Amino acid sequence: MSNPSVSRHRVLVVEDEEKLARALHESLDHDGYDVTVIASGDEALQAASTGAFDAILLDVMLPGLDGFAVLEGLRSRGLATPVLMLTARDALSDRVRGLDAGADDYLVKPFALPELHARVRALVRRGGRTDLRLGIADLVVDRLHRKATRAGQELVLTPREFDLLAYLLQHAGQVVPREMIARDVWHQDTRGTTLDNVIDVHLVRLRRKVDDGFTPRLIHTIRGLGFVLTESQA
Numbered sequence: 600m601s602n603p604s605v606s607r608h609r610v611l612v613v614e615d616e617e618k619l620a621r622a623l624h625e626s627l628d629h630d631g632y633d634v635t636v637i638a639s640g641d642e643a644l645q646a647a648s649t650g651a652f653d654a655i656l657l658d659v660m661l662p663g664l665d666g667f668a669v670l671e672g673l674r675s676r677g678l679a680t681p682v683l684m685l686t687a688r689d690a691l692s693d694r695v696r697g698l699d700a701g702a703d704d705y706l707v708k709p710f711a712l713p714e715l716h717a718r719v720r721a722l723v724r725r726g727g728r729t730d731l732r733l734g735i736a737d738l739v740v741d742r743l744h745r746k747a748t749r750a751g752q753e754l755v756l757t758p759r760e761f762d763l764l765a766y767l768l769q770h771a772g773q774v775v776p777r778e779m780i781a782r783d784v785w786h787q788d789t790r791g792t793t794l795d796n797v798i799d800v801h802l803v804r805l806r807r808k809v810d811d812g813f814t815p816r817l818i819h820t821i822r823g824l825g826f827v828l829t830e831s832q833a
């Protein structure tokens with residue numbers, strides 16, 4: 600029995616093959632996860648849009664919306680919940696399509712359960728539950744509708760500025776180095792002077808929109824380290 604005071608990671612399994620769904624449910628439950636199984640794409644998108652899950656295992660071939668459509672739907676709603684695609688076909692095009700659509704990892708069927716467990720552990724470590732509405736001081740970022748307000752006034756942000764603000768807010772109080780921004784907001788593995796400059800330009804514009812005319816200032820530059828979003832003087 601797991602200790603009920605310890606909150607268990609919540610995993611959504613989207614799989615229409617009953618036997619496999621049952622095996623995944625039992626084995627993840629046994630490993631201490633709180634498992635929900637859903638067999639159709641449409642229901643999966645609804646359930647996952649609540650942001651209540653720490654990781655999603657997503658089959659590609661599903662009744663209703665297929666796995667790609669579910670994933671695209673989630674990402675377009677601003678949900679960053681880590682997704683592991685389960686694909687029956689070892690087709691390169693499927694893998695590329697999944698990763699392009701925002702999957703974090705994929706596993707080709709049939710797979711061994713220990714392999715799946717290792718991947719799920721990695722996903723949960725990486726991700727964590729997604730909050731659709733985040734806020735600090737009088738700043739509110741609504742990731743479902745991709746809207747940000749400060750003291751109730753809507754901030755007019757470009758999509759990239761929005762992503763950057765949501766990312767800084769997710770890491771509020773921590774210094775976020777440019778490496779992390781390059782990797783997670785620009786999706787670039789390598790970073791160079793040009794990208795650093797682009798990031799800096801976006802940061803300056805974002806800070807103007809978020810902080811000019813409001814107190815306290817929220818976005819701070821930590822020389823030589825990166826940026827921090829915090830209410831207190833950095």
Ligand code: CA
Pocket residue numbers: 614615616658659660661
């Ligand atoms: Ca299937």
